[in-house]
Amino acid sequence: MEQTKIVTKSKPTGFYENFDRKVGKDKKTTHYCPGCSHGIVQKLVAEAMVDLGIQDRTIFISPVGCSVFSYYYLDAGNIQAPHGRAPAVATGAARARPDSIVISYQGDGDLAAIGTSEILHAANRGENMTVIFVNNAIYGMTGGQMAPTTLVSQKTLTSPAGRLVENDGFPIRMAEIISSLGAPTYVERTACTDSKNIMRTRKAIRKGLQLQIDKKGFSFIEILSACPTNWKMTPKDSVQWIKENLEPYFKLGVLKDISDTREARSRSQPIFDPATVFGVLGLKKEEKQAVRTSKFAGERRLKIAGFGGQGALTAGALIAEAGMNEGLHTSWIPSYGPEMRGGTANCSVIISDKRVGTPIVTTSDVLIAMNGPSLDAFENDVVKNGLIIVNSSMISRKVARTDVRVVYVPLTEIASELGLKAMANSVAVGVFLQHEKILERKTVCDVLTTSLKKQSALELNFKAIDAGMTFKEGQKKGITQ
Amino acid sequence: MKHELIKGNEAVIKGALLAGCTNYFGYPITPASEIAEAAAYYFPKLNRCFIQAESEVAAINMVYGAAAAGSRCMTASSGPGLSLKQEGISYLAGAELPAVVVDVMRAGPGLGNVWPEQSDYNQIVKGGGHGSYKNFVLAPNSAQEMCDMTIQAFDIADKYRCTAVVLTDGCIGQMMEPVKFPDKVVVPQEKDWAIHGTAETRKNVITSIYMSTETLKDLNDRLQKKYAEMQTHEQRSEDFMVEGASLIVVAYGITSRIAENAIKELRAKGLKVGMIRLQTLFPFPKDRLQKAVPLIKAMLAAEMSAGQMVDDVKLAIEHKCPVEFFGTYGGSVPTVGQMSDAIEKAYQKHTS
Incomplete structure (x- = not known):
């Protein structure tokens, strides 16, 4: 009894002297009902916080439920969370302030019903936080409804005939579920009953907090608790009821403890140093004011299409980036939305001497058709006198239109002959450069030099571009050395 | 950079x-x-x-x-x-x-x-x-x-x-x-x-x-x-070819990019149309819209929905000029042609 007195004396360290945030005239006592375990558990937390020297560092997450007003009492930084979301809120706080001590405090409805997902995943990530789970097998704040931990046959306002397995399933054992995960460091279930068990609870809370101080990760302490008001019992009977009914189902003890082997993990300080940030982001200083080197006036709207792997999108990006580097306005957008037809991957590219309006090309000045379906899909969208570059390696038919310029080039064969079939797109870019004459070969090659992932194929790609540029119709193959 | x-x-x-x-x-x-x-x-x-x-x-x-x-x-x-x-x-x-x-x-x-x-x-x-x-x-x-x-x-x-x-x-x-x-x-x-x-x-x-x-x-x-x-x-918006416009298109996001092409085409045909492109949606740029009202005959709210922003346009100008609506939905982005048609139709309705 002596120990019980220690923890239930009126004002522990770690609580505010006066509860000034509390609504109403009484600023001295908590709002918890007589015999409610929240009062005891919160005192244990408050005293531990002071004794471990972490009061300033503590960020206490209050949930929705009877402990929603924890910030009335606990003299620490307090964040009140939406219903069930305390572990997610705690995750955000813990990641933003890696040196803080985050206590996520929840009841059974909050943690084991509406917040099941949040607690499981915070545990599974092994967040450096301490979770206090007050399980009293009933919704307290809302007046006594069935909780996920309500026992079979236990009567509540929403299980008036007692919890029915066939309707409500079985009570959830959260500590067991959490302990089955790989990441959590320490999981224990205790009870807020007699002095012996309260001291065990005290020890478990301190252990969880110490592990967090040591940066050893996630602790979960489930505390079987009394709710005399909603159980409609006296405080004394409630304690007995926990022992006789809750404890047989929710077994007390340590369910997992890897604290001896779990290494401490620290998080490094975020980097804001400009040179490092620019380096990581790949941002390059502008050496001199960008100038327009291109003499091109007007706008070219390109549609480049083929099946996946032919590099239609990459060819488009290459042309757009070269245009940008010559000081022109450009845009690139991949097949996106209803313009995607005929099972082809395609992109719209616009090069212009003026600001680009819509980036989506519906009628094109240039069509590069890498395969048959692409020609079928977009032939009729080419403007009069527009250019169609046909990959004759893949497309056997001729263009039906007679009011457009057409170049038939065996793009795939040329690329294969050069040694890399995947370069058909570069050959196409070469054909485009030759026939439209709005971009310089050098700018295109410079883009490849800085952006080609497979740098060993750089020279080959240059050759592919040249092959496209020098291709003359009537040649069976495109290589002219 | x-x-x-x-x-x-x-x-x-x-x-x-x-x-x-x-x-x-x-x-x-x-x-x-x-x-x-x-x-x-x-x-x-x-x-x-x-x-x-x-x-x-x-x-x-x-x-x-x-x-x-x-x-x-x-x-x-x-x-x-x-x-x-x-x-x-x-x-x-x-x-x-x-x-x-x-x-x-x-x-x-x-x-x-x-x-x-x-x-x-x-x-x-x-x-x-x-x-x-x-x-x-x-x-x-x-x-x-x-x-x-x-x-x-x-x-x-x-x-x-x-x-x-x-x-x-x-x-x-x-x-x-x-x-x-x-x-x-x-x-x-x-x-x-x-x-x-x-x-x-x-x-x-x-x-x-x-x-x-x-x-x-x-x-x-x-x-x-x-x-x-x-x-x-904090109201923010951008004018696009609004000088002398009788009809103002109100749009944001991709719709405003499509409207740019449409407006350029229609201006070339002699239609006095322009656009106020919204950059903030709350706060809604109602000062700019209100300022435009005495100078124009009508507005056209263009958006890719069945009509959401259009309500704010009407409220912003307190119904002081007619507000036409052009909306697309289902994931289909309007073409420049569809946009031009909608603007031209609204223009003809309120200027002829």
């Missing part, structure tokens, strides 16, 4: 990192996933935190926690994800926390499809969650603005302690354009109201529960005052 050809979605993340964002919490969804992917790639390299959350709900609540702890933090998603995040956004408003949310809109309702639409307008601009609150809403229409407005969103969120949403669409998110990134890296400032886990901030509390009717009224008064200040000081 040199111009870089970059996707709008990726420009968001580079902008965020330059703006001093330290925490990204997200969940994959088309067409916003590149934002999370870029965050996953870049954040850890700068010792900043990226978490792929277990759900949209968890992601926004992680934002809530990180914002309460005083960091610059963000999340991004698309329509179905934003519907889920609304709970958290209401709490962010109630707790007056600064946060940045990017919404790359797709077509709805329900799972809809992944093609672009602008039908999240109501859920983002009007609130979306419970309570009388507003988000500050920025509406980029280029990759450059995806970067710039993300950076601005962090400043606005901190200034007003509100959620700033970058409301964009699948087209703007997916397209690549040249972007000039700023050559400045913001070092986030400590916020004296936040919970840092320090002696100085021990007294602080972040909550959205106010049990007395007086204190909850105070919170709401404070919020409404803030929104009124935004309305006074």
Whole structure:
């Protein structure tokens, strides 16, 4: 009894002297009902916080439920969370302030019903936080409804005939579920009953907090608790009821403890140093004011299409980036939305001497058709006198239109002959450069030099571009050395 | 910085990192996933935190926690994800926390499809969650603005302690354009109201529960005052060929890009049409629209929805001139031809 007195004396360290945030005239006592375990558990937390020297560092997450007003009492930084979301809120706080001590405090409805997902995943990530789970097998704040931990046959306002397995399933054992995960460091279930068990609870809370101080990760302490008001019992009977009914189902003890082997993990300080940030982001200083080197006036709207792997999108990006580097306005957008037809991957590219309006090309000045379906899909969208570059390696038919310029080039064969079939797109870019004459070969090659992932194929790609540029119709193959 | 050809979605993340964002919490969804992917790639390299959350709900609540702890933090998603995040956004408003949310809109309702639409307008601009609150809403229409407005969103969120949403669409998110990134890296400032886990901030509390009717009224008064200040000081829009126009198109995002082509075509045909392109949706640029009313015959609200922004246009000008509507939905982006036809039809109706 002596120990019980220690923890239930009126004002522990770690609580505010006066509860000034509390609504109403009484600023001295908590709002918890007589015999409610929240009062005891919160005192244990408050005293531990002071004794471990972490009061300033503590960020206490209050949930929705009877402990929603924890910030009335606990003299620490307090964040009140939406219903069930305390572990997610705690995750955000813990990641933003890696040196803080985050206590996520929840009841059974909050943690084991509406917040099941949040607690499981915070545990599974092994967040450096301490979770206090007050399980009293009933919704307290809302007046006594069935909780996920309500026992079979236990009567509540929403299980008036007692919890029915066939309707409500079985009570959830959260500590067991959490302990089955790989990441959590320490999981224990205790009870807020007699002095012996309260001291065990005290020890478990301190252990969880110490592990967090040591940066050893996630602790979960489930505390079987009394709710005399909603159980409609006296405080004394409630304690007995926990022992006789809750404890047989929710077994007390340590369910997992890897604290001896779990290494401490620290998080490094975020980097804001400009040179490092620019380096990581790949941002390059502008050496001199960008100038327009291109003499091109007007706008070219390109549609480049083929099946996946032919590099239609990459060819488009290459042309757009070269245009940008010559000081022109450009845009690139991949097949996106209803313009995607005929099972082809395609992109719209616009090069212009003026600001680009819509980036989506519906009628094109240039069509590069890498395969048959692409020609079928977009032939009729080419403007009069527009250019169609046909990959004759893949497309056997001729263009039906007679009011457009057409170049038939065996793009795939040329690329294969050069040694890399995947370069058909570069050959196409070469054909485009030759026939439209709005971009310089050098700018295109410079883009490849800085952006080609497979740098060993750089020279080959240059050759592919040249092959496209020098291709003359009537040649069976495109290589002219 | 040199111009870089970059996707709008990726420009968001580079902008965020330059703006001093330290925490990204997200969940994959088309067409916003590149934002999370870029965050996953870049954040850890700068010792900043990226978490792929277990759900949209968890992601926004992680934002809530990180914002309460005083960091610059963000999340991004698309329509179905934003519907889920609304709970958290209401709490962010109630707790007056600064946060940045990017919404790359797709077509709805329900799972809809992944093609672009602008039908999240109501859920983002009007609130979306419970309570009388507003988000500050920025509406980029280029990759450059995806970067710039993300950076601005962090400043606005901190200034007003509100959620700033970058409301964009699948087209703007997916397209690549040249972007000039700023050559400045913001070092986030400590916020004296936040919970840092320090002696100085021990007294602080972040909550959205106010049990007395007086204190909850105070919170709401404070919020409404803030929104009124935004309305006074932060309206943003851009004029496009409005000189001498008899009909003004009102649009934002990708729709405004399509309207640019249509307006140029129609001007070439001699039609006096122009556009006011909205850059903020809340605060709604009503001063600019009202100023235009005496000079024009009608407006045309163009958007990719069945009609959401159009209501705000009508309210903004207090029905002082006719407002026609051109909307598309189902994920189909209007062609320039369809846009021209709609503008021309409205023009003929009100000028002949």
